[in-house]
Amino acid sequence: MSRGLQISIGQHSDKGRKPINQDFHGVLIPEEPLLSLKGIAAVLADGISSSTVSQIASESAVKSFLMDYYCTSESWTVKTSARRVLEATNSWLHAQTRKSQYAYDRDKGYVCTLSAMVIKAATAHIFHVGDCRIYRLAGKALEQLTDDHRIIVSSEQTYLGRALGINPQLEIDYQTVEIQAGDTFLLATDGAYEFVDARFVTSAINEHATELDGAAKAIVEEAYRRGSDDNITVQILRIDAVPEETGVFDRSSTLPLPPLLEPRAMFDGYRIIREIHGSSRSHIYLAVDAETEETVALKIPSIDLRDNQAYLKRFLMEEWIARRIDSPYVLKPRSRSTRRNYLYVATEFVEGRTLRQWMLDNPRPDLETVRRIIEQIATGLRAFHRMEMLHQDLRPDNVLIDKTGTAKIIDFGSVRVAGVAEAAPRSADAEILGTVQYTAPEYFLGEGGSPRSDMFSLAAICYQMLTGQLPYGAQLAKIRGRSDAWKLRYRPAIDAERGIPGWIDGALRKALHPDPNKRHEDMSEFVFELRNPNPAYLNTRITPLLERNPLMFWKLISAALACAVVVLLALLHAR
Structure with a gap:
C-alpha cells in the first residue's frame, strides 16, 4: 500500500534584541483529500524595521496564505492558487497603507517580505518576494534556492527592491523543485542566516533529527549569541515520505x-425507466428518484473496462468535475441525501438529442443558428477553462441540444484537471483521450493541450455544421510527427450556395491552424469573429504561391528549369 506525503517540521521564532517580533510564520498540513489536491503549505514573513505596523502586515500575509490558499479551487494548480492569494494580500496591504498616515511613506506602511513553500506530491513549489530565504540541505552545505530582492547602494546602505504591500502590483519569484524522501529545507529570516553558518545549521539539524523544534531553537539561539540585532525565525521541513501516486480518487x-x-428495476433508490445510450465506454439510463420523483440520468461504468483502474478513476472524476463547473451550458450533477452504494454518476436529464443527430436532422442550417449553438458551447468551455480544466473530447456526440435549442456539454471522462494532474505520478503518459477527427494536432505530437486545443475542436464542429465536412478530412489520423502536422492542408469553407462568406472562413482557418500559437488567443476572440468581419479576412485577392508556400514555388521553378534544360539538350543532340 503506497504511503502518502509525510513531513517533519521544526519551528522557532524570537524577537531577539528588538522590542517586538515583526516576524510571523506558520505551517498547515490538511487532511485528505486536500493533502493530495493542495499539498502542505509553509510560510515565513518578515516585517521591515522602518515600519511600526509591519508586524501586522507579516501576520496578515501568513494567515491569509494559510487560510485562503486552501479555499481556492481544488482544480487549480499550486501556482495559480498561490499567486491569486498573494496578489490579493498585496492589494489589501497596499490599500491599508494608502488609507493610513503612511500613504506617502511606503517604507513605514503595511509592508513585509515573504517566502512560501507548498509541497504537493513529489514537488516543492516556492514563492518568494523580499529577503527571507529558503535553503535546501546538501550534505554539510546549504543550497540557497531564493534570490534576495535587495538593492545594494553601498557597503552600509541597502534597501528592498520588492516586498508585499509596497506597490499595487506584485512580482513574485516562482520555481519548482523535485523532492524525495530525506530532503530537508530551511526557511529563515535575515536575523538568522546572516549570523549562523551552514556548518552549525546542518550540525543542529543532525543532532536534533528526531525533534526538529529543538534544531530550530538551537539555530535561533546561536544567531542571538553571535550578535544578531534583528528578529530571528527559522523553519525546518524534512520530507519523510513522498506519495507514489495521488489518492484523491481511490474510492473507486x-x-x-x-x-x-x-x-422497472429499483437501483439504489432509483426506478429505472429505460436505457438512453450504451457504448464501449459507459451505459446511460433514464431513471426516477423514488424519494423526490425527479427524473435523472444514471451513468454506470462500461462492462468491458471494469478491470481498467485508470478508466475507473476517470469515471469517478466525472461527478467531481461536474460539481465544480457552474454553467447553464454544462451538464449538472444531481445529489442525494442518502448514501450511495455503487459506483455511478447521477446527472440532470436533458430531453433532446446529440449535436450529431441535430446535424443529421439539419444538414443545411443557417449561419445564425450555427453561431448561436457555437456561442453556447464556447461559454460552457470557458467555464471549464476558468477552473483550469480542458475538456479534451469535444465532439458532436458530447453536446446535447434540448427542446429549447440550448446546448449542453456532456461526458467529462477525458477532462484534464490541472490541479489533479499536478499530483499525478510522473510516469503518467500523455494518452490521447479525444476523438481523432476533432482532436488538435498538438496532442498527436505529445505536447499536451491548452484552451486553444479545445478551441480547435469547437472550430472543427463549427466547420462541420456549416459545410457538412471536416476541415482536414482524415489527415489528422495520419499525424506521426511534426512534419506531418505542418503538411495538413485546410479545405476552404467558402461556399456561395450555402452562403458562407470569406470572413467566416478566415475565422475558421485561424482557429483551426495546426500551430496552436497561430490560433486565436482566446475563445471569445474566435466567437467575436464569427459575428464581426475581421478586415484581415475581407481581402479576397488570391495570394501568390510564392507567399503561400515559398518552398513549393522554388521546387516548381527548379522543376521547370530542369525540364527546359532537358529539352535544350535533346534539341542539341538531335542536330
Missing part, C-alpha cells in the same frame, strides 16, 4: 460496481 476500489440495469 471501495464502491461496488453496479450491474447492467433493466427497465
Whole structure:
C-alpha cells in the first residue's frame, strides 16, 4: 500500500534584541483529500524595521496564505492558487497603507517580505518576494534556492527592491523543485542566516533529527549569541515520505460496481425507466428518484473496462468535475441525501438529442443558428477553462441540444484537471483521450493541450455544421510527427450556395491552424469573429504561391528549369 506525503517540521521564532517580533510564520498540513489536491503549505514573513505596523502586515500575509490558499479551487494548480492569494494580500496591504498616515511613506506602511513553500506530491513549489530565504540541505552545505530582492547602494546602505504591500502590483519569484524522501529545507529570516553558518545549521539539524523544534531553537539561539540585532525565525521541513501516486480518487476500489440495469428495476433508490445510450465506454439510463420523483440520468461504468483502474478513476472524476463547473451550458450533477452504494454518476436529464443527430436532422442550417449553438458551447468551455480544466473530447456526440435549442456539454471522462494532474505520478503518459477527427494536432505530437486545443475542436464542429465536412478530412489520423502536422492542408469553407462568406472562413482557418500559437488567443476572440468581419479576412485577392508556400514555388521553378534544360539538350543532340 503506497504511503502518502509525510513531513517533519521544526519551528522557532524570537524577537531577539528588538522590542517586538515583526516576524510571523506558520505551517498547515490538511487532511485528505486536500493533502493530495493542495499539498502542505509553509510560510515565513518578515516585517521591515522602518515600519511600526509591519508586524501586522507579516501576520496578515501568513494567515491569509494559510487560510485562503486552501479555499481556492481544488482544480487549480499550486501556482495559480498561490499567486491569486498573494496578489490579493498585496492589494489589501497596499490599500491599508494608502488609507493610513503612511500613504506617502511606503517604507513605514503595511509592508513585509515573504517566502512560501507548498509541497504537493513529489514537488516543492516556492514563492518568494523580499529577503527571507529558503535553503535546501546538501550534505554539510546549504543550497540557497531564493534570490534576495535587495538593492545594494553601498557597503552600509541597502534597501528592498520588492516586498508585499509596497506597490499595487506584485512580482513574485516562482520555481519548482523535485523532492524525495530525506530532503530537508530551511526557511529563515535575515536575523538568522546572516549570523549562523551552514556548518552549525546542518550540525543542529543532525543532532536534533528526531525533534526538529529543538534544531530550530538551537539555530535561533546561536544567531542571538553571535550578535544578531534583528528578529530571528527559522523553519525546518524534512520530507519523510513522498506519495507514489495521488489518492484523491481511490474510492473507486471501495464502491461496488453496479450491474447492467433493466427497465422497472429499483437501483439504489432509483426506478429505472429505460436505457438512453450504451457504448464501449459507459451505459446511460433514464431513471426516477423514488424519494423526490425527479427524473435523472444514471451513468454506470462500461462492462468491458471494469478491470481498467485508470478508466475507473476517470469515471469517478466525472461527478467531481461536474460539481465544480457552474454553467447553464454544462451538464449538472444531481445529489442525494442518502448514501450511495455503487459506483455511478447521477446527472440532470436533458430531453433532446446529440449535436450529431441535430446535424443529421439539419444538414443545411443557417449561419445564425450555427453561431448561436457555437456561442453556447464556447461559454460552457470557458467555464471549464476558468477552473483550469480542458475538456479534451469535444465532439458532436458530447453536446446535447434540448427542446429549447440550448446546448449542453456532456461526458467529462477525458477532462484534464490541472490541479489533479499536478499530483499525478510522473510516469503518467500523455494518452490521447479525444476523438481523432476533432482532436488538435498538438496532442498527436505529445505536447499536451491548452484552451486553444479545445478551441480547435469547437472550430472543427463549427466547420462541420456549416459545410457538412471536416476541415482536414482524415489527415489528422495520419499525424506521426511534426512534419506531418505542418503538411495538413485546410479545405476552404467558402461556399456561395450555402452562403458562407470569406470572413467566416478566415475565422475558421485561424482557429483551426495546426500551430496552436497561430490560433486565436482566446475563445471569445474566435466567437467575436464569427459575428464581426475581421478586415484581415475581407481581402479576397488570391495570394501568390510564392507567399503561400515559398518552398513549393522554388521546387516548381527548379522543376521547370530542369525540364527546359532537358529539352535544350535533346534539341542539341538531335542536330
